[in-house]
Amino acid sequence: MPSKKKPDSIHQEDDEDCLFAVEYDGPPLPYDIPRAVPINMDRIPVAAVVSPVCISASMSFPVIQPILSKQVSREKMVSPTSVIEHVVSSDSAAVSPTEEEEVSGELEETARGLAFCDSLEKESLDNESVLSMDYPSSRVTGDCVSETGNKKQQVVTFLGIASDDDDQEDGNNDCNPQKRTRVLPVKKQPQTKGKKGSCYRCFKGNRFTEKEVCLVCDAKYCSSCVLRAMGSMPEGRKCVTCIGCPIDESKRGSLGKCSRMLKRLLNDLEVKQIMKTERFCEANQLPAEYVYVNGQPLYPEELVALQTCANPPKKLKPGDYWYDKVSGLWGKEGEKPYQIISPHLNVGGPISAEASNGNTQVFINGREITKVELRMLQLAGVQCAGNPHFWVNEDGSYQEEGQKNTKGYIWGKAGTKLLCAVLSLPVPSKSISNASGDQLHSANSRSILDHLEHRTLQKILLVGNSGSGTSTIFKQAKILYKDIPFLEDERENIKVIIQTNVYGYLGMLLEGRERFEEEALSVMSSPANEEGDAKSNIKTLYSIGPRLKAFSDWLLKTMAAGNLGVIFPAASREYAPLVEELWRDAAIQATYKRRSELGLLPSVASYFLERAVDVLTPDYEPSDLDILYAEGVTSSSGLACLDFSFPQTAAEENLDPSDHLDSLLRYQLIRVPSRGLGENCKWIDMFEDVGMVVFAVSMSDYDQVSEDGTNKMLLARKLFESIITHPIFEHMDFLLILNKYDLLEEKVERVPLTRCEWFQDFNPVVSRHRSNNNNGNPTLGQLAFHYMAVQFKRFYSSLTGKKLFVSSSKSLDPNSVDASLKLAMEVLKWSEERANICMSEYSMYSTEPSSFSN
C-alpha cells in the first residue's frame, strides 16, 4: 500500500527507516556518501554566500545528474523550483540521534498506553467527525531540531509558566503518566541567516523591507523570495524545509491570518486555500502532549475530548492547566479560574488542592480557592466561616462536604453573574445553565431528561482489523445519511490524499516496469552480448525514454525515502504534465496491462489510475465515489465519529405516530482503529456507554497471511475474541459484518475455503449447475458465508454464552451498508426493549418526546 511509505514512517521503529535517519545525523564520515554530497546544500561551504542565481543553477537536479547521461541532464525535465531537494535533505536530517531517543521513548510510552505507535498512515482531518487524529506523527515532528546546530536548540517554555521539571524531567519512561518525560516544544532554527534584517534567501534588504515569516523557524523572506522559499505552501507559510515540522507555538495566534504581502503575490483563491491548510493541516495542530491538565500531559484523545466538548476551553495553548471535573471550572495552573468548561470530561489527572495556588482554607471540590473566589462567594451570600469544604456541581448547586442537602445555587442570584464579571471570574455558559436551570433542577425531571437523552443517542462502535472495510462502511454511512457528507475542508484534504495515493500507484507501476524491462532484457540478451553498455541500448516493450526515466528514478527514490506525502501535495502542479506523458507512454500501458502481477498495487488503484491525468490536475474535485474508493481518508490512527438518524421512508411516515420516535432516534457511529483496542487501551473507557459493537471482518481474507505469516482470518478472530471478552463489553450486543462478499464469491470458486485452518471442515454439497442456478440452490459463495457465520456464532457463544448477530455485506455497495446498519438499529431497539421492561414507569414519556424538548 502506498500509504505505508509516507514520511511518518521515518521515525518509526522500523529498522530500515531508523537506519535512514541515522545515516544523515551521524558524525561526518571519513568517506563520501554518493547520495548525500549533492543533496545537502548546507555542507557546501559556499552555499551561504552565492547569489540566488547561482543557487538555483546549482540546485538544478543534483540528485538525478549522477544517474543520467549528459544529454539527459541538459534537458532538465523537472523544474528547478527547489522544493524537492530541500525536502529530501532536511527531512532525513530532522531528528538528531539524541532527539530520536527521546522520541522513541515517547512513542513507547504511547504504545503502552494506546497500542498505537505504529501508525503509518497520514490521515485526513475529519472535521465533521471531529475525533479524527493522527498523533504519533505530530509527536515525532514535535521534536524537529535544526540540522545546522549540533546541540539541542533553545527551548521554548510554556507561556511563561515555570515548568516544574524536577519530578518530570527524569527521562524515566514509566507507565505512570505522571512520570512521563515532559515534552517541550523545540524551536527549529532557520537554515540560513543573513545580516540583521535582511531577507534570509537573497540577503538583501533591511529591517524595514516587508517580509513574510516562516511559522516554524522564523526565517524571513522578502516578496521576491517568499514563493521560492515556501513553495506551494501545503502547510501554510513555512520554508519548504520546514514542511512537516510543528509551528513555533508563539505563532499559533497568527495561523490563518494572511499578510498583505501574500495577498499581493497570490490570487484570492490561492490565499484562501493556503490559509485554510495552515489552520487545519495536521502538522499545525496543537500537540496534545504540550497541554498538561492537573499535572498530566494529555493523550491525543483527551485533547480531542477537550476541544470538542460543548464548552471547550477558549484559545487552548501549550501549558499547564487545572480542571475541576465536577463543576467544570478551568484555569491555568496556579491561577484563579478563568472559564467554566463542560464538566465530567475524562482528561488529565485528579485535581490537587494547590492547583490554583489558593490560600483561603476554603475548598471547592478539593481545590483550595483563591482570594477573589472567596470574595465572590461571600458577596453571593455563601456562608464561608469555619474553613468549609464545598461540593459545587456544574449547575452551581452547592453542598457542604459530607452533607446531603443542597444549600443553594451560586449562580442563582441575579447579581452573581455581574459580580463575576467584575472579578473576572467565569460564569457557566448558556447551555449548562439551561440544562440545569430553574425549570429542570428537580432530581426527578433530571432523571427523565437523562433517560430521554440516553434514548435518543445510541452509540454504535465500529471495529475491525485493518483492511476489513470499516473505513468504507464509515464513509458509506456518511454518504448515505448526511446531506453534506464531506465538508469543503475535508474534501480539500481528501483531494491531497487521493493525489498522493495516485503518485504512489504510479510509483508501483514504474517499479513493475523496471522489473518487466529487466526480465525482457535477460530473455533477449544473448550470451555474446553481455556488456552493460550494449544492454542499455536495447529497447524492449517496457523501455521508456530518458526524460521519463529520470522522472521515474526520482519518483521511486522519493517513495523509497518515504517522502512522497511531503513532496507531492507541494509539487503536484509541476509534475502534472509529466504524469500525463508517463501515463500515455506505451511501456507504462504495457505494464498496466500486467497489473495483476504487481503484488503491491491495490485493487482500487485501477479506479484512480485510469483517471490519473484528471485526478492530478490542480482543480480536481473528488466525487463521493472517489472518496469512497480512496485509501487513507478515514483516520486509521484515530477515532472518527458520525451522528446520524435513519431518514424516514414514505411508508414509515404513514405509520402510527408512536412509531415516529424511531426516526427521532439518533445514532452515533464511532469507528475505532483496531490498533486502538490493543491491551491497556485507554480509550476503552470511553466506550462504556455504547449501545452495541459492530465488528467487521473481510471474508476474502481467509487465504491471506499477514507479514508474520499468520492467517488473516485467524487474526480477525483473535481481535474479535479480545473484544468480546473485554469486561466493558460484557453486556453489549455484537453484530458481525462479514464484509467483501463480492470478493468472496469470486475467490471461493478458485481458492478452497479450507485454506484457512479454522474452516477445515467446510465441505459443501453443491450442485454442478450452481453458476446459473435459479432453482433455489445456494451458490458456493452463499454457503461459504453461511459457514463462516456459523463458525463465528459458535465461537462467540462459547465465550460469552450469548447470541451473535451476523450480516453479510459488500461495503462498496451503499444498499448493503444501509441494510447492515439498519440491522444494527433493530438489534439496539430490541435490546432496549428488554431493558425497558424494568423501566416501564417512564414509558409514558416515550410517546411524548416533545413535552421535554424545551
Ligand SMILES: Nc1nc2c(ncn2[C@@H]2O[C@H](COP(=O)(O)OP(=O)(O)OP(=O)(O)O)[C@@H](O)[C@H]2O)c(=O)[nH]1
Ligand atoms: N471488493 C470490495 N472491496 C472492499 C469492500 N469493502 C472494502 N473494500 C476495499 O478494501 C480496502 C480496505 O477497506 P477499508 O475500508 O480501508 O478497510 P479498513 O478497515 O478501514 O482498514 P484500514 O483503513 O486499512 O485500517 C479498500 O480498498 C476498500 O475499498 C467490499 O465489500 N468489496
Ligand SMILES: [Ca+2]
Ligand atoms: Ca483503509
